[in-house]
Amino acid sequence: MAKITYIDHDGTERVVEAKNGETVMEAAVKNSIPGIDADCGGACACATCHVYVDQAFMDKVGEQEEMEKSMLDFAENVQENSRLSCQITVSDELDGLRVTTPESQH
Amino acid sequence: MGREGLDLSDANKIVILGGGQAGAQAIQSLRMGGYEGALTLIGDEPSLPYQRPPLSKAYMKGEFAEERLFFKPAAWYEDNNVELILSTPATRIDRKNQTVEMAHGAHIEYDALVIATGSRPRSLPLEGADLENVHDLRGLTDVERIQPQMIEGRNIVIIGAGYIGLEAAAVARQMGLSATVLEMAPRVLARVTSPVMSEFYEAEHRRQGVDIRTNARLARLEGKDGKVTAAILEDGTSLPADLVLVGIGILPNEELANEAGIACNNGILVDRDARTSDPRIFAAGDCASRPLVHYGRSSRLESVHNAIEQGKLAAAAILGKPRPPEDCPWFWSDQYDLKLQIAGLSQGYDQIVLRGSPEERKFAAFYLKNGTLIAVDAVNSAPEFLASKKLIMMGAKVEPDTLSDTTVSMKDIAAAAAA
Numbered sequence: 001m002a003k004i005t006y007i008d009h010d011g012t013e014r015v016v017e018a019k020n021g022e023t024v025m026e027a028a029v030k031n032s033i034p035g036i037d038a039d040c041g042g043a044c045a046c047a048t049c050h051v052y053v054d055q056a057f058m059d060k061v062g063e064q065e066e067m068e069k070s071m072l073d074f075a076e077n078v079q080e081n082s083r084l085s086c087q088i089t090v091s092d093e094l095d096g097l098r099v100t101t102p103e104s105q106h
Numbered sequence: 107m108g109r110e111g112l113d114l115s116d117a118n119k120i121v122i123l124g125g126g127q128a129g130a131q132a133i134q135s136l137r138m139g140g141y142e143g144a145l146t147l148i149g150d151e152p153s154l155p156y157q158r159p160p161l162s163k164a165y166m167k168g169e170f171a172e173e174r175l176f177f178k179p180a181a182w183y184e185d186n187n188v189e190l191i192l193s194t195p196a197t198r199i200d201r202k203n204q205t206v207e208m209a210h211g212a213h214i215e216y217d218a219l220v221i222a223t224g225s226r227p228r229s230l231p232l233e234g235a236d237l238e239n240v241h242d243l244r245g246l247t248d249v250e251r252i253q254p255q256m257i258e259g260r261n262i263v264i265i266g267a268g269y270i271g272l273e274a275a276a277v278a279r280q281m282g283l284s285a286t287v288l289e290m291a292p293r294v295l296a297r298v299t300s301p302v303m304s305e306f307y308e309a310e311h312r313r314q315g316v317d318i319r320t321n322a323r324l325a326r327l328e329g330k331d332g333k334v335t336a337a338i339l340e341d342g343t344s345l346p347a348d349l350v351l352v353g354i355g356i357l358p359n360e361e362l363a364n365e366a367g368i369a370c371n372n373g374i375l376v377d378r379d380a381r382t383s384d385p386r387i388f389a390a391g392d393c394a395s396r397p398l399v400h401y402g403r404s405s406r407l408e409s410v411h412n413a414i415e416q417g418k419l420a421a422a423a424i425l426g427k428p429r430p431p432e433d434c435p436w437f438w439s440d441q442y443d444l445k446l447q448i449a450g451l452s453q454g455y456d457q458i459v460l461r462g463s464p465e466e467r468k469f470a471a472f473y474l475k476n477g478t479l480i481a482v483d484a485v486n487s488a489p490e491f492l493a494s495k496k497l498i499m500m501g502a503k504v505e506p507d508t509l510s511d512t513t514v515s516m517k518d519i520a521a522a523a524a525a
Contacts, residue, residue, distance in 0.1 A: 022174060030179055032138070032186075039414050041157045045438040045447055046411075047492070067445060067488055073517065074492035 002095040006033045006051075009103040018090040024099060025049040025085035035101030042086040047071040048105040049085040050078075054098040061088045061097070077102050110377065112385035115426035117217035118143035121206055123196050123362070125149030127157060127410055128391030129222035130177045131417025137186045139425045145188045146214060148206065150195040153246055154180060159410060161249050162273040163440050167280060168253070175246070196223075199366040201384055218386050218424045221374060222417065223359035225392035225408065230265060230352050234327025237334040239349040243270055244356075252351065258282030260348040263337045265324060267294035269439045271353035272307060275316045276441040286345050287311070288322040288337065297355075300452060302471055303483050306464050307441070314442060358393045358406060371395060373406040378432070379423035380416045388423065390416035400434045400499060401451060401480070411436045434498045436491075443467070447491035450481030450498040459506045462487060470494075477503045489516040496520045
């Protein structure tokens with residue numbers, strides 16, 4: 001289990017209890033977090049679950065695979081802490097994770 | 107915003123038929139869009155609304171927990187005051203009285219109705235199709251039947267080399283089964299892609315040990331004690347089968363609409379807002395035939411993107427909100443370590459341009475018509491897919507030599523076209 005805080009682009013915070021093994025995207029969608037569309041359901045096919053990861057967790061969320069890298073390359077407003085939340089798997093280590101959603105996923 | 111048709115923004119009773127991707131999206135978009143009236147989903151399957159793509163991929167392999175299939179947990183429907191009527195087929199739409207009748211005889215009233223009844227697999231019109239261990243692959247209950255039989259060393263015969271059949275073949279090989287794929291056409295994926303892609307996927311499956319038989323004429327399935335044992339071809343060849351999977355296409359579930367007098371033609375006909383010929387009734391997903399704004403024609407689309415988009419379009423139209431963006435059609439298929447991403451529809455192309463190298467399992471086939479990019483099949487090539495999506499939606503003309511030149515980045519190609 002991990003408590004994850006989703007912060008939308010205007011600063012509103014929403015805290016979710018995420019289960020180990022699900023992705024940061026799935027935890028968001030199941031809890032109706034706005035700002036994460038996840039149009040492909042987590043197949044790394046659409047880049048509509050883009051988030052900014054809190055710096056303190058950058059080394060805990062794992063490395064990007066090549067597919068994610070190139071998908072992000074085409075997303076809008078990418079930063080060095082940009083990730084696709086469907087590619088981050090929840091574990092105890094991520095307890096306290098904070099991610100911010102961009103203004104738009106398209 | 108210049109939308110045609112009846113204003114439904116005071117609707118207070120909305121009914122959704124079907125708990126697939128389109129129905130689930132409509133529900134979510136209605137509630138997220140601020141709709142507070144009665145919202146009921148009627149579905150003929152027993153489970154909560156769930157996503158289908160993993161069924162022929164990770165879920166079939168046992169690498170994807172069942173609860174991850176569900177769009178929302180049960181509590182979400184309670185919290186959002188959505189009534190779920192499951193395991194219950196709708197049997198009739200009474201447009202005059204604005205009611206939907208259900209199998210157990212009850213009926214429910216609607217101000218606005220969204221038909222998201224999806225599609226069903228074409229059945230095999232051959233002797234032996236009703237034997238035990240002959241399966242379709244469409245729903246969760248199908249996988250529940252198939253999965254216990256996916257045992258190392260067993261023989262699976264897959265009928266139809268479309269995406270579903272090939273994805274299942276990949277999973278079967280990865281689980282150690284001996285897999286044969288029978289295809290009537292001279293090549294795999296004949297209905298959906300070009301010869302160059304067919305050749306690539308056919309070679310890949312052969313390399314992985316799948317026995318692919320094109321131009322195959324299946325005569326019948328043979329069984330013993332009611333269970334399938336072999337597939338018999340017209341030339342007499344007998345292929346041993348412990349289980350058979352039929353993947354020969356799908357048919358739209360348009361009967362309810364058709365019987366209610368709603369216009370249908372290989373799919374329930376809808377406008378850009380997913381509205382049918384009845385202004386209170388919408389159709390979304392596999393069952394609908396929609397205008398394809400980037401192609402100037404109407405068609406059914408069998409895809410997640412289409413289901414989501416039309417669910418959103420229907421919800422927005424009901425609520426009187428601006429029409430959400432319409433993407434060009436897009437699809438994906440996972441087989442082995444190959445991620446195929448498809449943007450656009452390639453039918454009618456007059457030129458194919460290749461970029462990258464099939465040998466390196468990383469390439470794209472671009473489809474052009476009169477110099478305009480209309481589609482791409484991208485294998486392990488996300489930039490080609492994403493850039494093409496933009497280019498197709500722009501209606502961009504792109505020089506074939508530029509597309510095939512891997513020293514020019516796709517990002518630059520897209521940027522140049524947008525300038």
